[in-house]
Amino acid sequence: MHDLADSVESMEQLAAAWRVMVLDRDPDADVRDLPGIAVRWADCRFAFWNCVTLTDVDASAGLVKQRLDEAAEIMRSKRRPGFLWVFEDLLDHEARAALGAAAEQAGLAHAFPGTGMAGDLLPIPEPAHPDLTFVRVAAEEHLRAFADINSLAYGFPPADGRDGLAWSTLWKNRVYAYLGLRNGTPVACAATVETEGRLFVMLVATDPKWQRRGYGEAVTRKALYEGARATGTTRATLHATAAGAPVYPRIGFEPNSPMRFYAVQD
Numbered sequence: 001m002h003d004l005a006d007s008v009e010s011m012e013q014l015a016a017a018w019r020v021m022v023l024d025r026d027p028d029a030d031v032r033d034l035p036g037i038a039v040r041w042a043d044c045r046f047a048f049w050n051c052v053t054l055t056d057v058d059a060s061a062g063l064v065k066q067r068l069d070e071a072a073e074i075m076r077s078k079r080r081p082g083f084l085w086v087f088e089d090l091l092d093h094e095a096r097a098a099l100g101a102a103a104e105q106a107g108l109a110h111a112f113p114g115t116g117m118a119g120d121l122l123p124i125p126e127p128a129h130p131d132l133t134f135v136r137v138a139a140e141e142h143l144r145a146f147a148d149i150n151s152l153a154y155g156f157p158p159a160d161g162r163d164g165l166a167w168s169t170l171w172k173n174r175v176y177a178y179l180g181l182r183n184g185t186p187v188a189c190a191a192t193v194e195t196e197g198r199l200f201v202m203l204v205a206t207d208p209k210w211q212r213r214g215y216g217e218a219v220t221r222k223a224l225y226e227g228a229r230a231t232g233t234t235r236a237t238l239h240a241t242a243a244g245a246p247v248y249p250r251i252g253f254e255p256n257s258p259m260r261f262y263a264v265q266d
Contacts (some may be wrong), residue, residue, distance in 0.1 A: 006256035007089040008057060009198075010116030013237045014085060015040065017195045017202065018051050020231035024170040025049050030078075043080045046147075048203070050082020057090055061102070064095040068106040076107075082113060082263075084256025085239075089257035093234070099260070107265050114259035115245050116151030117239040122199065122228040129180070129214060130244070132188070134222045137177035142166060145179055145186040153205035156182035170217045175254045177203075180219035188215035192236070199227045203240035215234035217247045224251070 016035075018040035022029045025042040032039040036056040042049040048125060052071045072082050086103075088096050095102075103110065127134075137146055143165045151161030171177055177191035188206040192199045201223065206216040224236060239259060240248055249255070 004057070004089065004220060005258065006118060007087050007116065009118060010237060010257050011055060011087045011090060012054060013195055013198060013200055014038075014051070014053055014239065015055065017193060017200045020170070020193070020195075021202075022049050022051070024168055034070075036063070037071055037074070039074060041074075041082060042164075043078050044163050045080060045157075045160040046093060047080070047082050047160070049164050049182075050078065050080055052082070052084060053084055053085040054087070057197065058090050058113075059095055061092070061095040061098045064091055064099065065102045065105070065218065068102050068108060072108050072264060077136040084108060084262040085114075086114060087116060087257040087259045088260065089220075103262055106123060108262040109265045110263040111263045113242055114261060115242075115255050116237070116259060117237065117240055117242045117245075117248050117253040117255050118198075119251075119253045120235050122224065122234045122236055124221060124228070124251070126225055128217055129218035131182050131213065132180040132215060132218055134219065135179045135186075136226070137175070137179065138190075139266055141168070142177075142179060143171060146166075146171075146177060146189045146191075148188045149179075149186060150205040151205055152207050164231070176223050176230065178219050178222045178226070180209065180215050180222070182215075188219045188222040190216070190220040192223040193206050194227065194231045194233055197233065197235070198239040199224060199233040199236040200232065201236060204244055216244065217250065220247070 025141035030041040180188035190204040
């Protein structure tokens with residue numbers, strides 16, 4: 001069990017950052033804070049912008065079962081699929097032990113694991129990589145490249161990735177989003193955005209053809225460096241997939257709550 005305050009921070013960072021991202025995608029999106037559930041659902045083709053998360057702290061097994069049923073009902077009412085994010089350390093011991101069975105009873109299938117991370121690590125030195133040049137996302141072609149790299153890395157159809165980011169002025173102005181270019185071709189990407197006094201890292205991805213060369217770490221460092229330089233922020237947070245989890249401690253992040261992502265069962 002990690003420090004509960006860090007796990008609460010991780011959940012609250014998701015809710016705050018995703019509010020901004022989802023409303024940028026659709027000003028009429030379903031953004032609600034219900035008892036024990038935060039809904040951040042753009043109902044778009046980019047599944048990461050369709051999000052529900054549990055927000056109760058030290059929740060009992062009975063309460064978690066109720067919340068899972070409620071979350072599944074919300075998800076089934078939507079046109080597009082998305083994910084329920086569960087921060088395990090917000091559940092009490094019995095609820096964590098019963099989580100898998102309770103999710104299955106609610107009609108939810110475990111999609112993949114994750115880990116919340118945070119650290120007082122900023123500022124960091126200006127990064128460099130011998131293979132890469134860095135370009136800030138500032139034009140529509142950059143947004144398309146950023147979306148396409150995420151689609152390749154996470155297995156989305158390219159049209160779905162583009163549906164999440166196309167035409168966003170927020171991403172070209174308020175978000176510190178960067179591409180890593182190898183010989184002029186975008187191969188990796190990462191973004192940061194100031195969220196309640198922290199720098200929140202999101203949508204880090206590397207083209208699968210170019211993974212395990214340090215490109216994801218390098219472009220993440222660039223997004224952190226530029227975001228911190230612009231905002232003066234000293235603390236950063238993120239939610240790592242299993243593939244990315246080994247990278248971030250090298251930058252200075254410390255794991256807090258394990259996470260589980262659930263989708264509605266077919």
